[in-house]
Each structure stands twice: as structure tokens, then as C-alpha cells.
Amino acid sequence: MNLATEVRPGANRYAVGQNILQDLPQYLEPFGKVAVVTGTISYQIFSDYYKKELEYPVFRYNGSASREDAQRIADEIGEADVILAIGGGRVLDTGKMVAEVMNIDAIMVPTLISNCAPFTPIVAVYHPDRTFREMGYMKKAPYLTLVDYDFLLATPKDYFVAGIGDTVAKWYEIKGITEQLPADEKTAYIRLGIASAKVILDILLEDSIQGIKDLENKQITPAFGRVADAIVGLAGETGGFAAAYGRSAGAHAVHDGLSYLESTHDQLHGNKVAYGILVQLAHTNEIDEIKKLQEFYQATGLPTKLSQLNVTATDADSLKPCTDHAACAEETFNMIDADITAEQVYQAIQVVESL
Numbered sequence: 400m401n402l403a404t405e406v407r408p409g410a411n412r413y414a415v416g417q418n419i420l421q422d423l424p425q426y427l428e429p430f431g432k433v434a435v436v437t438g439t440i441s442y443q444i445f446s447d448y449y450k451k452e453l454e455y456p457v458f459r460y461n462g463s464a465s466r467e468d469a470q471r472i473a474d475e476i477g478e479a480d481v482i483l484a485i486g487g488g489r490v491l492d493t494g495k496m497v498a499e500v501m502n503i504d505a506i507m508v509p510t511l512i513s514n515c516a517p518f519t520p521i522v523a524v525y526h527p528d529r530t531f532r533e534m535g536y537m538k539k540a541p542y543l544t545l546v547d548y549d550f551l552l553a554t555p556k557d558y559f560v561a562g563i564g565d566t567v568a569k570w571y572e573i574k575g576i577t578e579q580l581p582a583d584e585k586t587a588y589i590r591l592g593i594a595s596a597k598v599i600l601d602i603l604l605e606d607s608i609q610g611i612k613d614l615e616n617k618q619i620t621p622a623f624g625r626v627a628d629a630i631v632g633l634a635g636e637t638g639g640f641a642a643a644y645g646r647s648a649g650a651h652a653v654h655d656g657l658s659y660l661e662s663t664h665d666q667l668h669g670n671k672v673a674y675g676i677l678v679q680l681a682h683t684n685e686i687d688e689i690k691k692l693q694e695f696y697q698a699t700g701l702p703t704k705l706s707q708l709n710v711t712a713t714d715a716d717s718l719k720p721c722t723d724h725a726a727c728a729e730e731t732f733n734m735i736d737a738d739i740t741a742e743q744v745y746q747a748i749q750v751v752e753s754l
């Protein structure tokens with residue numbers, strides 16, 4: 400049995416719309432004992448919007464999204480029928496792990512639009528010291544994901560834009576991974592994964608500018624809804640359907656490499672991934688595609704150059720920790736090029752920087 404290679408289509412129920420959080424008591428009705436898992440800031444944001452007091456015990460995570468913290472929270476809860484997780488990606492991932500430990504359901508209430516953590520049964524697991532540990536595959540998907548557009552208009556713009564960058568990568572990574580695959584190795588589900596990534600890309604290229612405007616003006620148009628659903632929901636389908644063929648490739652390998660440069664530590668995940676897409680495309684020599692994306696990045700505020708990620712020294716020595724890691728055997732650049740070298744990643748970065 401290998402959960403990482405199984406089809407994981409996403410949440411059991413995905414409820415979306417304006418003001419749907421006011422129906423929260425109805426959604427919780429089937430459950431007896433509810434335990435809230437949240438963070439200090441997340442819970443404040445939620446309370447400011449929800450207004451009424453929740454009558455359930457509230458447990459705060461410690462910021463790590465670690466198995467150890469999930470176990471601590473599960474021990475403190477003792478007994479419950481459902482976890483109500485309210486927050487950003489790390490809070491929701493913690494909520495999923497607590498539910499897994501307790502073998503109960505979890506309901507996800509995202510407080511921002513920036514990733515597919517509210518939707519996917521996959522968790523980014525960290526060590527207690529907050530360094531990355533592994534991707535964790537939960538046996539159960541969230542019972543319910545509640546996406547309230549009105550509430551989510553409070554998403555900080557930079558998180559929303561970074562979410563767009565991370566989600567644009569779905570297409571370029573699955574395309575890079577599956578392009579060389581013989582037709583008969585593209586299973587029905589891999590094909591569905593590829594198709595989902597194309598829908599995601601089309602929505603993001605067409606609707607992101609309007610979606611960002613909506614966020615700034617605090618109004619909701621259909622474009623905002625499409626971008627929000629693409630980031631929170633659809634993004635989870637590419638890997639959910641195509642498994643490893645639809646997950647990380649060159650863009651995320653460059654992201655992981657960039658995390659070895661201290662100056663990028665404050666940069667958002669999706670911004671680094673967005674830059675990584677350009678590097679991956681430079682390696683596969685798709686210059687026209689890079690130029691198309693550069694225009695889109697400039698219009699949305701995604702980075703086209705390393706200097707926008709706070710990296711000013713771009714010589715081979717300074718970038719070595721990044722390029723060495725991006726090309727290493729444990730990384731995913733080799734999903735598109737089995738023979739990738741650090742030198743080639745460096746050359747690809749030089750191409751992106753020169754355009």
C-alpha cells in the first residue's frame with residue numbers, strides 16, 4: 400500500500416459561496432463534540448468576521464505544523480467527534496494531523512486564499528524546530544472544506560498573489576513531467592490530472608488581474624470566485640489525480656534550493672515557486688513561454704528576477720547552495736530531466752536573469 404501513489408480527489412465536501420460561514424452551526428450539527436484547532440491571529444481574524452462566540456473548546460497550535468504538536472493537541476482534547484480547523488495552511492495541516500491521530504473527521508475553514516491545504520489530504524509536515532520534514536499523506540480527506548468568499552476577501556494581497564504563482568506551477572510541472580511519457584503510460588487519471596492543470600492555467604491567466612482588483616476593492620466578481628477555487632480546490636486535483644506525475648518538478652526544486660539562501664527566508668512560497676517555473680522553462684529552452692509569463696508576472700506582481708526575491712549576488716559561487724540542492728538526487732528537478740546538474744540549473748538561472 401502506498402498512499403502517495405493513490406488517487407486523492409480532495410475534500411469529501413467542498414462548500415463555497417458568499418457568507419456561508421453563517422451556516423456553520425448547521426454544518427456542525429451531525430457531530431456531538433467539536434474541538435477547534437486554530438492559531439492566535441487566525442482565530443482573531445475569524446472571530447472579527449463571525450461575530451458570535453463559538454461554544455466549543457479552542458486549542459491553539461504552536462506554529463510548527465509538526466506531528467509532535469498534533470499529538471500534544473490530540474492529548475489535550477482527549478475526546479471529540481470532529482476537529483474544526485480555522486486558519487492558514489499550517490493550522491489546517493495541523494488540524495488534519497490531529498484528526499488522523501484521533502481517527503475522527505476534520506472540517507477546514509481557511510482564513511486566506513493562498514494554497515490548497517484546506518482541500519487536500521496531503522500535509523506539509525515540519526519538525527518542531529520548523530524545518531521541513533516530509534509530505535504526509537492522511538488516510539482521510541477533510542470531511543468538509545468551507546470557502547466563504549466574503550470572509551476570504553480579507554486575504555492579504557501578497558498571499559493571494561503568491562497563491563496564484565504556486566498554482567500556475569501545476570501546469571508547467573505536470574507538463575514537464577508527462578511530456579516524454581509514452582501514451583500508454585498516461586493512465587486515465589494522469590490524463591485527468593493534466594486536463595485539470597490546463598483548466599487551472601487558463602483560469603489564472605484570464606482572471607487573476609480581475610481577482611486581485613476584487614481583493615483590493617473588497618468586492619466579489621465571478622473572476623474572483625474562479626481564482627479562489629483554483630487556488631484552494633483545483634490546485635489539489637492535479638496531484639490528487641496524477642499522483643507523483645502531478646506534484647513537484649523543476650519549479651519546486653528551485654524553490655527548495657532558494658531556501659538554502661538565507662536572504663530568501665522571508666519570501667513567500669508561491670513567489671519562489673513562480674521564479675522556479677521560469678528557471679525550469681529556461682532549462683527546457685521554452686523562451687517564448689518565459690516571455691509570456693514575464694508579462695503575466697509583471698501584471699500580477701510575481702517576481703521575474705532574483706533581485707525581487709532579495710537575492711542580489713547571482714554569481715555561481717553565491718548561488719551554489721541553491722543550484723546544488725535543486726539538482727540533487729532527492730529533489731524533483733530530475734522528474735523532468737534525470738541527468739540535471741547544478742551547472743545546468745545555474746545556466747538556466749542566467750538565462751532568466753538575462754531576459
Ligand SMILES: [Zn+2]
Pocket residue numbers: 565651668672
Ligand atoms: Zn507549492
